[in-house]
Each structure stands twice: as structure tokens, then as C-alpha cells.
Amino acid sequence: MKLEEAKQQFIDTWGALGTEWGINKSVAQVHALLLSSSNPISTDEIMEMLVISRGNANMSIRQLIDYGIVYKKHIAGDRKEYFVAEKEVLKWAMKIAIMRKKKELDPVMDILKEITVATEKETTDDGKEFHNTVKEIQELTDQLEKIANKVFASNRADLLIKLFKFII
Helix, strand or coil: CCHHHHHHHHHHHHHHHHHHCCCCHHHHHHHHHHHCCCCCEEHHHHHHHHCCCHHHHHHHHHHHHHHCCEEEECCCCCCCCEEEECCCHHHHHHHHHHHHHHHHHHHHHHHHHHHHHHCCCCCCHHHHHHHHHHHHHHHHHHHHHHHHHHHHHHCCHHHHHHHHHHHC
């Protein structure tokens, strides 16, 4: 397989994987394009390479910048904006994980805690069973949150590697 074919396959696969994770396909493809490029890329080049509209390209770039995994790069003598991806895999993976935890998991954990407190005094068998189920889920998510927060706070690859070794 030639390099350009391999890069295109990576971009296509990353786009498909992104949609499985609930990320817009174009956002994932722009990220993959920037990851696979050794040089900064302009919005026009992104549009051309991925065959997407300017609005789609700009929205995707903005989202990736908001995630903290893509940066603007100014090239002297050129008025266009160029972009580069964070190349350190663990660094951008952690940024995405932190962002998704805040956006997706934290609200669910808050609701589980509220439900646990609200159903604490249930007296019916059905109410007690429901309370215990939610409480067990909440306790598990609390433990997972503690592990995740330690990994996120470590800012070091060795803690994550130790965790993976422990799990495997």
C-alpha cells in the first residue's frame, strides 16, 4: 500500500470510528487528516482534500480547537490560517477523555446521586430494589471516576501504562 493510500484509509477509518463514538464524521476526518500531515494545512486544503464545505471545515476545526487537540499555526508571509494536530497521542487522548467525561458522564453521575438520595427511604420491595440497583451503579461509577481522575491528574504516560497492565 502506498503512503497516500494508507493516509486515506486512516482518514476514512478514523471518520467511521468517530461516528461510532458519537463524533461528527467530518470532525474525525479533519482530525485524522491533520494527524497524518507533517505540515500545517489551511482550511482551503482541508476542504479540497476531504471534499467538504467551508462551513463544515470551519465547524470541524473550531470543535477540534475547543477540544484542545488542534492548534492554529501562522506561517510568515501568508495571510491564511493553518492548522496542526497535537501529535502526542496520549496528550490528545487524555484531553478528549477529560472533555467527554465532563460533558457526558458527570451529568449522569449527578443524576445517579440524586436518585440514590431521593429513594433512600423507600419502603416497598420495588422501591428498595430500585434504590439498591441505582446505588450500586452510583458506587461503581464513583470508583471509576476516582481512577479516571487519578489518570487525568497524573499527566504522565507511566500511570496510564501501569493501569493498562493491571487491567490486562
